[in-house]
Amino acid sequence: MFFPASIRSFATVATTRNPRILVTGSLGQLGTGLVSLLRNKYGAQNVIASDVRKPSTDIKKAGPYVFADVLNFQQLETIVVDQEIDWIINLSALLSAVGEQHMERALAINMSGFANTLELAKKHNLRIMCPSTIGAFGPTTPREMTPDLTTMRPTTIYGITKIHVELMGEYYNKRFGVDFRCLRYPGIISADTEPGGGTTDYAVQIFHSALKEKKYNCYLGPETTLPMMYLPDCLEGTVSFLSAPTESLTQRTYNVAAFSFSPQEIAAKIKERIPEFEITYAPDSRQKIADSWPKSLDDKMARKDWGWTNKYDLDGMVDDMLTKLNKE
Numbered sequence: 338m339f340f341p342a343s344i345r346s347f348a349t350v351a352t353t354r355n356p357r358i359l360v361t362g363s364l365g366q367l368g369t370g371l372v373s374l375l376r377n378k379y380g381a382q383n384v385i386a387s388d389v390r391k392p393s394t395d396i397k398k399a400g401p402y403v404f405a406d407v408l409n410f411q412q413l414e415t416i417v418v419d420q421e422i423d424w425i426i427n428l429s430a431l432l433s434a435v436g437e438q439h440m441e442r443a444l445a446i447n448m449s450g451f452a453n454t455l456e457l458a459k460k461h462n463l464r465i466m467c468p469s470t471i472g473a474f475g476p477t478t479p480r481e482m483t484p485d486l487t488t489m490r491p492t493t494i495y496g497i498t499k500i501h502v503e504l505m506g507e508y509y510n511k512r513f514g515v516d517f518r519c520l521r522y523p524g525i526i527s528a529d530t531e532p533g534g535g536t537t538d539y540a541v542q543i544f545h546s547a548l549k550e551k552k553y554n555c556y557l558g559p560e561t562t563l564p565m566m567y568l569p570d571c572l573e574g575t576v577s578f579l580s581a582p583t584e585s586l587t588q589r590t591y592n593v594a595a596f597s598f599s600p601q602e603i604a605a606k607i608k609e610r611i612p613e614f615e616i617t618y619a620p621d622s623r624q625k626i627a628d629s630w631p632k633s634l635d636d637k638m639a640r641k642d643w644g645w646t647n648k649y650d651l652d653g654m655v656d657d658m659l660t661k662l663n664k665e
């Protein structure tokens with residue numbers, strides 16, 4: 338069949354255009370970096386950042402930003418339709434420690450908020466990504482090299498809501514064909530952004546205190562080993578997972594891992610570089626949460642199916658954190 342050149346070129350553009358992506362909860366620890374990486378790959382105007390907070394001037398200048406409350410279905414749907422969204426990345430959540438303090442709000446944001454985005458994905462044929470966490474595991478889960486599929490009886494409201502995300506996303510995938518994708522992140526360590534109220538936040542705070550005060554009082558005990566990852570790896574991995582061909586995915590929820598350490602091990606790494614540094618311990622309610630989580634994750638399926646790999650090991654992360662924070 339013959340098409341005039343103008344129509345042919347339109348057809349080419351229409352089939353090869355970059356996805357238009359809505360990121361909710363984009364002002365948190367992960368969102369700012371993820372939006373920036375997605376914009377580098379897909380174009381600044383194609384990635385709509387959103388949150389319920391007022392953005393800084395720099396964030397407003399970097400690309401489109403809108404107010405979006407995940408609890409408001411109609412507001413989200415208006416953005417999806419008006420902005421011609423193809424993918425939705427739902428980063429809105431209350432994390433483990435803050436979730437225990439605000440249980441009802443955690444239930445609302447992590448479950449109802451997710452349900453709204455999942456329903457939108459079904460209705461408007463969107464790819465949807467929502468992270469899960471090591472917090473989806475519980476005290477009866479095998480703690481060493483925890484596999485993707487195992488006993489999962491989380492004891493925090495955060496973990497319970499994240500199991501809900503995994504199961505509902507997989508249900509919508511099987512029943513309605515929704516392209517749901519989910520990564521179980523370990524604790525994320527970042528130089529430029531603050532953690533949002535989790536049990537692993539100490540692994541960021543310790544660097545700031547080491548540089549400013551040469552000491553840190555840790556709310557977890559010295560031997561509390563948890564899986565961790567440096568933010569650049571988390572973001573690169575997420576972008577790679579988002580763009581992985583559907584045929585390569587043999588499951589919809591994957592563990593991703595990098596390294597594990599305890600407070601005394603990370604303190605020793607910092608002390609090698611800042612000899613005056615001292616750590617003390619005063620475990621609080623977060624200890625019980627940490628004790629219910631795995632010490633290490635088996636992520637072989639993510640490595641095999643879509644090529645997940647981490648660039649930073651523990652020493653590489655410590656060096657980079659100290660270099661970046663020293664420049665501030």
Ligand SMILES: NC(=O)c1ccc[n+]([C@@H]2O[C@H](COP(=O)([O-])OP(=O)(O)OC[C@H]3O[C@@H](n4cnc5c(N)ncnc54)[C@H](O)[C@@H]3O)[C@@H](O)[C@H]2O)c1
Nearest residue numbers: 362364365366367406407428429430468470522524525533
């Ligand atoms: N940071 C980690 O170590 C880690 C580890 C595992 C999984 N995750 C998951 O990754 C995702 C992002 O985590 P994060 O560390 O950036 O969280 P964060 O707490 O730093 O940010 C969450 C964002 O959600 C926003 N938000 C709150 N209520 C909202 C609402 N009603 N509507 C829209 N947005 C709302 C907040 O303003 C905040 O900017 C979460 O799903 C979290 O469970 C994070």
Ligand SMILES: C[C@@H](O)[C@H](N)C(=O)O
Nearest residue numbers: 432433470535536537
């Ligand atoms: C592990 C992760 O989900 C988050 N950093 C928390 O501690 O709650």
